[in-house]
Structure formats: structure tokens, C-alpha cells
Amino acid sequence: MIDFDKEEKIEFSNKREATKLNNRTLIIDAGINVFVEKGVAEATVRDIIRSTGLASGTFYNYFKSKEEVLIAIFDDYALEIGTKIRNHKDEPKNFEEFLSLKVTRFFNYVLERPEIHLIMANNHNTLSNFSLNTPQIILEIDYLKNEIKEGIKKGIFPDIDFDLFGLVARPIADSIAQDMLLEKNPNVKKFADKCVNFLINGLLGGK
Amino acid sequence: MIDFDKEEKIEFSNKREATKLNNRTLIIDAGINVFVEKGVAEATVRDIIRSTGLASGTFYNYFKSKEEVLIAIFDDYALEIGTKIRNHKDEPKNFEEFLSLKVTRFFNYVLERPEIHLIMANNHNTLSNFSLNTPQIILEIDYLKNEIKEGIKKGIFPDIDFDLFGLVARPIADSIAQDMLLEKNPNVKKFADKCVNFLINGLLGGK
Amino acid sequence: MIDFDKEEKIEFSNKREATKLNNRTLIIDAGINVFVEKGVAEATVRDIIRSTGLASGTFYNYFKSKEEVLIAIFDDYALEIGTKIRNHKDEPKNFEEFLSLKVTRFFNYVLERPEIHLIMANNHNTLSNFSLNTPQIILEIDYLKNEIKEGIKKGIFPDIDFDLFGLVARPIADSIAQDMLLEKNPNVKKFADKCVNFLINGLLGGK
Amino acid sequence: MIDFDKEEKIEFSNKREATKLNNRTLIIDAGINVFVEKGVAEATVRDIIRSTGLASGTFYNYFKSKEEVLIAIFDDYALEIGTKIRNHKDEPKNFEEFLSLKVTRFFNYVLERPEIHLIMANNHNTLSNFSLNTPQIILEIDYLKNEIKEGIKKGIFPDIDFDLFGLVARPIADSIAQDMLLEKNPNVKKFADKCVNFLINGLLGGK
DNA sequence: GATGAATGAGCTTTCATTCAT
């Protein structure tokens, strides 16, 4: 595993270096900037091309539309970080630990990749018009719901309303994350705890 | 003859006024549909005109841009319902009653005017680029925060984190409201209670 | 003649007073302002209507187009002043007196009606696209040319190049008139003399 | 093969460059025609595009507006002829020689490029609204005025009214040039002499 | 005659996309 991690890191830096050479990455990075600045709906293919400095035709060697760039952004993100959130060896003993683990990873990701988070949080409406199941990638709400269901079955999690969880978890985490991004050197734990506490208290209620 | 003339004149001005009002309403209604279907950012003036059947020039007799249509939509809404939420004679005795009152009114509005709610909930990012103070109209979060602050001072409300409230109240209410709209004949009280309970428990926490 | 003159003057003041009541005059006056400010080519019917405060339809009760307004402006001018330049009882004894008489009248008209002069001087190109023989109205070059021809025949004028006169008289008079309008209280005689001297010296040359 | 490839590449870039230059020239030429026919103010971008046969979008690959076309027309002219008028090694000994030199060059240019002259002479009013310093290019009146001032100082030119010169020189030259263009094979010297004589006699007057 | 809302032609401009090079 350690080796894998190392390799992964090496791959990252290779990627970064390749950026200058690889037009695909060039376009994706430009796309990220444009989507953050103008919003997905208002962004145009031209905007993206312009900010790469490439010829307009080159864009179509890699993508058919800005939507495909967006998908690529999320796919690349998934390759890079997605799995980190999902896969972990830590075996949470209770719901609080479980939630804390997930939320902390999510907040860490937001700090690492604020642009990706901003795109997703700010363009919720536009994104839902795509047939992207991308939003799930992030907090992977459905996945979490299932984990929670199983945890309840196993009796290690309390009997919470997992549908309500599915409904409010992401908006809450997003809001608090946005708030966190306003600070210069935010203390991730502080914000993650605030989020976890609120969620748990809200869901457990009088129980 | 005199009678006839009189009637005719009255009829004339009525007709005129009626057509005028009618076209304005026609455009606004078309705007609502287009904004709901395509999202505010993707909607074009031409989309709106097309769905009215009017000539393109007619649009500009009433509005300068789609933004003005949007403002008109919210203004009309504000005249109609806005004050209802804010002004009430009921004097809530405690935080729960207070929140319940506000949230119930909000959920009622969402049911009465689901399109307006959809536009505002789904285009948060786009709307914030306008200088509309519209978002406040809805849950009027800032206004509520102040009421809560005063309630805390007076000692009738518990000492909750009103900043956190300001951060999460709207996303939560929006999410649950969206969920409510999926049902045919939703029981408003049920959804409002769910929202209020979640908020109160989340905010009061272990207190 | 004296009676006629009187009547004419009375008619003038009637006209002026009627201005407030008469929409035709209202439109013509608005036209003058618009043509001076924007130029004939850039002026639109809408511009004219707007600056009258009348309804757009009303315009078409009087004129078919901005061109017709322009024609009316020149026609009205012709009725009012045109004849003054042409008809006079003074019988000039020589070319210098003749030219001085005409040019002085022209410069006086420019001072009285600077807007009309500005329209004609600044929109020469546009005006020539109309089938207006209006430009002649002003200095009535062709008319003057004929008077000069006859003067030469009679032997009271020197044998100047009247074609050259026809070519340069108006541009020169216009230029010097424009220059005159830059002063607050211009001395008409000074500018008229400058113009006459230049023309006579230029035309007589070494003769 | 290598030779062929080389040739092909060269041919490619030549073709490209040729088309590009061709379209630019196409638009400029169309612009000249349209400006002459309709006048600058009434001409539209569409008029120009239509008369090229190109797609509307193509226009904007080369120019942002009709004004830019106009500037290009004058710039191209300036590159081509502008300097010819200004720079010359002939050292005129007196005012007549000086004026004759300048005016002849101007009349030669009018014959070479009658359309350019027509545009400038007929659209004086419109052009003055642009921030083109184009009018100077033509007769470069201000430049000439300064040369004359210096000539007077040096004592090689008579003490003429150079302000009057600045006022009337261009209109006179334009008028006579327009007249010249009516002839099939005009004798430039004849017209230039007529212009010079008129100017000199007018300016020197009784002196 | 006065009104002014409705009309739709037509202008400016931008955009996604293609394709010869």
C-alpha cells in the first residue's frame, strides 16, 4: 500500500509536469478556471479555448463540448481523490466516528480542490441538467446512505432517518465548506466537527 | 347614441388596458416557465418571446432584458406573499414556536408557488450575480437571525449559534421543500415539522 | 410691398405662437434639433418623435419619413427667408457691391438661423442623395451665376470665370460662416468682407 | 517526395496567406464601394458583407466595425500615398512653387484614388465624429499652415493670412477636384493651376 | 386627428463547429 501511495504521488507530479505538454490537461485546467469564474452555464467553449491559447480546432480533437470537459473534470477528480473518500481501512465503531471520517475527508478534499468544489456547489442546477451522476461522486450520498442502512442493520448505528440524511447532508456540508473557504488558514477539524455535530444532533433528535 | 359612445369608450380603454396587462402577464408567465425549464442562466430573451407567441419587439415594450422579467417575477411575488411571511400577529412563546411559524409559512408558499421557489432554489448562484435582494425575501435569513438574536437577549430563546443557523437554515428548508414537491398532495405540517425538528435538534445539540 | 412685408411679419409671429399648438411645427422644430445634434443620416424618426413628446403614430399624420421633415424644414425656410436673399431693391453698381450684398445677406441668415445652416453645411453628402434642390436655395449659386453672366454681358461686371465661382463660392462662404459661428457676438460685416475680398481677389486674379 | 512536401507546404501557407489577404482586401474594397454609394453614416456592416459574398461572421475575423474598415482604408491609403505628399526633396523657392507642389500632389492622388477622395470629401461631418486624424492626411492643412508660417518667418513667403488659408484651402481644393473627376481624361495641371491661382490671388489680394 | 402597443424586418455581434492546410 505504501508503495502504491508513493507511485500515486509520483504519478501526480508526472501529471503536473505533463500539463505543459498535454493539451487535454491544458483544456481541462482552463475549463476549471472558466467554470469557476463564469459559472458552467455562462461559460462557452470559446472562453475555454481562449484561456488555453490553443487553436479552436484543437479543442475538438479532445472534447465535443464544454459538457464533456466538465465530465472529464469530475472523472479526473474521481480518479484522483474519489477513491480516497470511499476506501479506507479505518473501521468506524459508531455513527459519529463514521460520519466524522467521511465529513473530514470531504472537507479535506474541499480544501485541496476548492475549484472543483466551487464548480459543483455553485452549479447544482446546471449540473442536474446533464446526465451526470457526478454529484454523488462527491459525498457519494447514496453510497453513504447504504453504508448507514447496513450499519443500522448490524446494530452498530442508531436508527436514524437515512432519507433525511440523504436530503440534507450535502447542502449542509456544502454551506459549511463554503464558509470554511472564506478563512485564510482554516482549521479543518473545527469545521468538520461543527458539521458532524449538527448532523448527528439533527438526525438523532430526541432519540 | 350617447350611451353607445360612452360604452364604446369605456370598452376601448378596458380592452387596451386588458391587453397590456395581459401581455405583461403573458411574458412573465412565459418567463417563469422558461426559467424553471432551462434555468435562469441558460434562458434567453428569445426563448421567452417564443413561448409567448408575441413578436420579438413586443418583449422590449415591457422589459429590457430577461433580468427585468426575473425582477418582475420576484416583485410580483413579494407583493403577494412576501409580507405574509414577515408580518404576523402571533407572538411565539419560544424558539420552537417561532421557527415552526416561519418554516410553516415558507413551506406553504413553496406549495402555492412552486415555480417561484424552484427558480430561486435552483439558480442561487446566478441570482447572486444580480443585485437582487430577492433571496432574503424567501426565508429572509438575515431578518430571522436578528429576530433570533433579540430572542436570545430577551431570554426567551436558547443561546443557539445563530451564524450556523444563517448558514444552514435555507439549504435545509430548500432541500426538504424540494422533497415535498415530489408528493402529490403533500402534508405541509409533516414536512415543516421534519424541518423544524432537524434544525432545533441540530442547533440545540447537547444543550 | 410694404403691406406684404408687414403681413409677412405678422404671419411670422402667428406662426411662432401657433408653435405650441401646431404639431406639424412641433415636429419640424424637433427635427431641426435632432438633425443638428445627430446629423441627418444618423437621425431616426424615433429620435424626432421622442423629442416632441407626441405619440409615434402622430408623426405619420404629418410626414411619411424624416426626409419629408427635412424638406419641410427647407421649404419653411425658403418661405421665410429665401426670398429675402433673392429679392432686393438695391441695384448694385459693380461686382463688388453685388457680391457684398449677397454674401452679407447670406451671413445674416446664417446668424439668424444657425441650425438650418449647420444642417445644410454638415450634411452635404446626405442631402445630395435626396432629390432636394435645396442646396441651391441657400446661396442659390445657379441663380447668382446667371446674374453674374448677365452683369458681364451688360459690361457692368468684369469678365470673371463664373463656373469657378459656382464651384467655390459656397464652400468658401460655408467655411467662413462656420468660423463666424464660433464667436459669441460676431461682427457680420467683418466676416462678409473677408469672404468677399477673398472671392473677388481669387476670381479677378491678375486681371 | 521531399521536394514535393516542401512545395506543398509552401503552397499551403501561400494559399492561406493569399486567402487571408484576399478577404481583407475584399472587405476593404467592398467597404470603399459601399461608403461611396451610401455614405459612411448610412452604410452598415451588413451592406459591406453582402457585397463581398462572405459569411457575416467572416467580417468580424478582420474588423470589429465599419469604422475599423474606414480606418483601414485610410491607413492603407496613408501607407501608399500619404508620405508622397508630405515628403519631397524639391525645395520650393517661393509661395507659388510651394503651393503648386502640394496641390499638384493632392490632385494626382485624387485621380489615382478617386473613391478615397470621395469618401473623405463627402463624409466630412461623419468623419469628424471619429477620432480619425485622417482629414489631415489629405491636404494636411495644419502641417501646411506650419510650413507657411515658417516660410513667412524666413521671409521667403509673403505675409498671408494663414488662418484663412487653413479655413478655405481644403474646401476649394475639394470642389475643384470633384469638378476634375467629371472629366474623362482630365489634365491635372490645368485644374491644379486653377486652384493654385485662385488661392494665391485670394490670399495675396491687393498685397 | 391622437394614441401607443404590436409588429417583424433587419442590424450588430457571438458562438459552436468544420475543414482545408
Next chain:
DNA sequence: CATGAATGAAAGCTCATTCAT
């Protein structure tokens, strides 16, 4: 693959003009 000029659809908007009132 890279290029970038050409394309034409389509957007925003204004205008002259009509016509019911």
C-alpha cells in the same frame, strides 16, 4: 494532430410603420 479562417445559426436589440381604439 494542430491550426485558425470560414461559416451560418442564432442571440440581443432597434427601428419604421400600422392600426385598433
